[in-house]
Amino acid sequence: MTSSPGSAPLRPGFPVYKKAGGLPPARETGCSLHSTSRNCSHRSAHYIEKMSDSAKPLAIKFADDGSIPNNSRLPVLIYRRVFEASGRDPAAEAECMFRQNRWPPQWRDGIYSFHHYHSTAHEALAIAKGDVKVRLGGEAGQDFDLSAGDVAVLPAGTGHKRLAASGDLLVVGAYPPGQEWDLLRGWPGERPAALVNIERVPLPDCDPVCGEGGPLIRLWR
Numbered sequence: 001m002t003s004s005p006g007s008a009p010l011r012p013g014f015p016v017y018k019k020a021g022g023l024p025p026a027r028e029t030g031c032s033l034h035s036t037s038r039n040c041s042h043r044s045a046h047y048i049e050k051m052s053d054s055a056k057p058l059a060i061k062f063a064d065d066g067s068i069p070n071n072s073r074l075p076v077l078i079y080r081r082v083f084e085a086s087g088r089d090p091a092a093e094a095e096c097m098f099r100q101n102r103w104p105p106q107w108r109d110g111i112y113s114f115h116h117y118h119s120t121a122h123e124a125l126a127i128a129k130g131d132v133k134v135r136l137g138g139e140a141g142q143d144f145d146l147s148a149g150d151v152a153v154l155p156a157g158t159g160h161k162r163l164a165a166s167g168d169l170l171v172v173g174a175y176p177p178g179q180e181w182d183l184l185r186g187w188p189g190e191r192p193a194a195l196v197n198i199e200r201v202p203l204p205d206c207d208p209v210c211g212e213g214g215p216l217i218r219l220w221r
Contacts (some may be wrong), residue, residue, distance in 0.1 A: 015133065057215050058074070059219055060076050060081075060109055060142065061074070062076065062141055063156070063168065065113075065137070065138040068117055068186045069194060070141075070159060074220050077219065078146070082149060083149055083151070085127070085148035085149035086198055090109050090136070091128040092150075095174075098124065098126070101214075103176055103177075104175065106174060108128070108171070110132075110165065111160065114183055117160065117184055117186070118154075118183065119190075119194040119195075119198050120179065120182045121176070122155050122175065122176055122201060124152070124171075124172075124175070125151065125152045125173055127168035129146040130147075130165060130167070131145065131166050132166070132171075133163040133164045134146060134152070135163055136152075136154070136159065137159055140161040144150060154171040155220070156201040176206075203220055204220075
């Protein structure tokens, strides 16, 4: 596999993607996690039972920066330490959580080191191992440190890139059923079709971390 023109080389095994302004204050909101993975065969069910009754994701909206469209209607959600990441197979724990909440996991790997976004799908990224610093929202966006057990939910159009990462970084990517992702870089020729695509991406019926009735359902309506 070769990388896109002007991009950093991609690691072997990296998931293959199909082609097809100012920052407002962040907000937090709670959700119940007890029913998320109650029937899961992995240990995440037991882990969630021991968590507090409410997990409060950080919610941030990013404006269109003229290159990366982002999503001015739907906030990025960042959940902290919401699945068991200290066991033998933390990626399996993340995958179990996503499956139980109707966001089928699609791949295990890393995060690209260049700005990119998906115009045809919403994306959930679970940090299974290691830690990573990402920039969300494009070049003038905001930096976040994510660690094992964290999940970032990115609405369609949200720019993201890896700035730095530990050598053991492992990420699980998941998407709502029926949503196939593209890979766009913010180039001018992409923009007209991308803006149309972003508006057409349907809202999911389930929060990938908290399930039905989770924060995403309220914040993305």
